[in-house]
Amino acid sequence: xxxxxLVYSDQADWEGVxxxxxxxxxxxxxxxxxxxxxxxxxxDPHVAGKELVAATEAKVVRIVDGETIxxxxxxxxxxxxxxxxxxxxxxxxxxxxxxxxxxPAAEYGSLEVxxxxxx
Amino acid sequence: MTQSLEATFREEWPRAVGILTRVLGDLSxxxxxxxxxxxxxxxxxPRDGMPRSPGAWIVATARNGAIDRIRRERTFARKAELLxxxxxxxxxxxxxxSSIPDERLALLFTCCHPALAVDARIxxxxxxxxxxxxxxxxxxxxxxxxxxAQRLVRAKRRLRETGIPFRVPPDHLLPDRLSDVLRVxxxxxxxxxxxxxxxxxxxxxxxxxAVRLAKLVCVLMPDEPEALGxxxxxxxxxxxxxxxxxxxxxxxxxxxxxxxxxxxxSIDEGLRVLDRAESLRRPGPYQLQAVxxxxxxxxxSPEVIVAAYAALERLDPSPIVRLNRAVAVALAGDVxxxxxxxxxxxxxxxYSYLASARADLLRRLGRRAxxxxxxxxxxxxxxxxxxxRFLERRLREVAREA
Numbered sequence: 475x476x477x478x479x480l481v482y483s484d485q486a487d488w489e490g491v492x493x494x495x496x497x498x499x500x501x502x503x504x505x506x507x508x509x510x511x512x513x514x515x516x517x518d519p520h521v522a523g524k525e526l527v528a529a530t531e532a533k534v535v536r537i538v539d540g541e542t543i544x545x546x547x548x549x550x551x552x553x554x555x556x557x558x559x560x561x562x563x564x565x566x567x568x569x570x571x572x573x574x575x576x577x578p579a580a581e582y583g584s585l586e587v588x589x590x591x592x593x
Numbered sequence: 594m595t596q597s598l599e600a601t602f603r604e605e606w607p608r609a610v611g612i613l614t615r616v617l618g619d620l621s622x623x624x625x626x627x628x629x630x631x632x633x634x635x636x637x638x639p640r641d642g643m644p645r646s647p648g649a650w651i652v653a654t655a656r657n658g659a660i661d662r663i664r665r666e667r668t669f670a671r672k673a674e675l676l677x678x679x680x681x682x683x684x685x686x687x688x689x690x691s692s693i694p695d696e697r698l699a700l701l702f703t704c705c706h707p708a709l710a711v712d713a714r715i716x717x718x719x720x721x722x723x724x725x726x727x728x729x730x731x732x733x734x735x736x737x738x739x740x741x742a743q744r745l746v747r748a749k750r751r752l753r754e755t756g757i758p759f760r761v762p763p764d765h766l767l768p769d770r771l772s773d774v775l776r777v778x779x780x781x782x783x784x785x786x787x788x789x790x791x792x793x794x795x796x797x798x799x800x801x802x803a804v805r806l807a808k809l810v811c812v813l814m815p816d817e818p819e820a821l822g823x824x825x826x827x828x829x830x831x832x833x834x835x836x837x838x839x840x841x842x843x844x845x846x847x848x849x850x851x852x853x854x855x856x857x858x859s860i861d862e863g864l865r866v867l868d869r870a871e872s873l874r875r876p877g878p879y880q881l882q883a884v885x886x887x888x889x890x891x892x893x894s895p896e897v898i899v900a901a902y903a904a905l906e907r908l909d910p911s912p913i914v915r916l917n918r919a920v921a922v923a924l925a926g927d928v929x930x931x932x933x934x935x936x937x938x939x940x941x942x943x944y945s946y947l948a949s950a951r952a953d954l955l956r957r958l959g960r961r962a963x964x965x966x967x968x969x970x971x972x973x974x975x976x977x978x979x980x981x982r983f984l985e986r987r988l989r990e991v992a993r994e995a
Contacts, residue, residue: 566758566764567708569796589755 476563476590477570482554483583484526506578513576514562517569521562529555554583561590598638601647602631609651611696614759616678620703620721621749623655626662630655649688653769656682678784697722698813699760701806705774706757713748714777715784719747723802724810733784733795774810775823775879778803782827786834787977800831815873821870822880828863829886832856844983847889848924860890881905895925912940920950928957945974949984952991961991 488496514521534547557579564570567587576586613623630651639895644650663672683693703909704717714800717732719725731741740914751757785799807824814820839845867883885901887893902918917940923931930952941947952967968988975981 477756557945562754567706567756568758590659591754 475567475570476561476592477488478586478588478590479560479570479574479577480556480586481558481560481577481579481581481583482573482586482589484553485555485557486553487582488528494569503578506576507557510573510578511592514573517573518562518564521560523558523560525558526556528558557583597634597643601643602634603724605648605651606631607697607700608648608695609655609721610721611700612652612682612693613655614700614703615694615696616656616682617675618759620752620759622659624721626659627651629658629662630789633658645688646687646689649683649960650686652693653684653686653688656684664958688837695813696759697809701774701810702761702770703752703757703759705770705777706752706771707754707770708757709748709751711777711780713744713751716741716744717748717782718777718806719802723806725802729798731796733799734786752839771814771820772816773805775819778806778810778827779823779879781806782830788828797834800827801833803827805829816873818875819871819877819879821866821873822883824865825867825870825883826879826886828859828866829883829890831851832859832863838979842979842982843986844979850964851858855890863887863890876903876904876908878909881908895921899925912938916941916944916947916950920954923954923957928954932958943974945971945980948974949980952984952987956987958992964991 491499511523514523529547532547534545536543536545542576562570562573564573567589570587570589574580574587577585579585609627609630610620610623613626614620617623617626623887633654634647634651638644655953656679660676661681663675664822666672690935701718701722704721709717713733716730719730719733720727727742727745730737730739734741761767782800782803785796785801785803802828804824807820807827810817811824833847834856835856836850836852837845842957863883864887867880870880870883881901881904883899883910885905888898888901899918899921902914902921906914908917916926916935919931919934919938922930922934932951935947935954938947947966948971952964952971955961955964955967965988968991972981972984972988975984
């Protein structure tokens, strides 16, 4: 089965955080990220993972009555935003949930496990 | 359908669905194949007589039907692979079906997977593992057949689309998953036992199914003390079923029950199973509940029951357990203490048994006006007809004496 593991976290947690503090936080969670990458490589050598630029930098595109409307986005009222994602092939849902629980963001944000449609 | 044919179908359904699901990797495909085989059996068996080994016949016929079906189906992506896998299943109607691994446990764990909604787990378990027909399950849960059929279709789609595995979980997941399975069986039993509404016979059937499934788990996993504990609990509870409801459909409390109506065979079996569970020396909530049920069945002293509830509360400090312990304390003689314990419980607002328990203790203390208030509260919270009649009778008593 192919799964998307969507990493959600609250961007507000990083607002007003200076570079030193951000570096400290990253260093603190680094061993767990490395552990995750090692485990992911082991269970699926073809795993793809990407981190996204902050959602505050995103543009939302819609076509309304044939006209392209571009707004800043996404939606300020949603607290948690997608910060990154993994695409991976795993044996089953139990394994996908186990891998998702190894993502450090599961502790301060949340992980969404979404099976990918295969046709 | 004749009795024996129906019994054979019920027995062979989970076995055949399990085997075919293992091979095809898809419960819906497996079910279709087995359903077709049963339709063929229904046509042929009454005419040609029962095959020597009905189980092998069903598996072979389902396998051959699945091969035909998959060959016809042009769009199957994994056609060649599925056909090759089906070749591994005996196509011989006389084969020894016991040589094929028993997949019923994998089927049960899959049907009770926590990624499914609880309603879906219950419906799937009754359909696939107990082999009940959709209309029977719909009647038991007071939903329309089409609603139940939809529930099953959605559950099977989720199994397939989210990749819920078909297997007995590995060791690190097993304790949690086994407790999920036991919980589903417990809910099935309770649905039949507590009878929030509905047909008596159908509900009796649900209790019998829960017992049958619990026995299956105990046969397939003989060293799991909580599985044995649940089976013992269900047997001991079920033994009292006929004594719980009086001739006019009214609820009869434990202390007032006619013990000659208790099913002695079921009690003895429950006690034996409980002994076996306790000999494994890994206590758990179901075993302790069975200890309490055994205490009631054997007329143990109230102190013994209170002690068992205290042990249960240490393992499972849920509000329901605390309520039961409070009632046990009151029945053991300390009504004031029981009432104080009830007043200390949070999280059961709107629960009719909290109000009715408080009402009963207030009644015992002679605080009739307060008791009447609580009986009215309890009545506002339950639709169960026998329970309502019981509460109304008590309300009249305290209102008259007040």
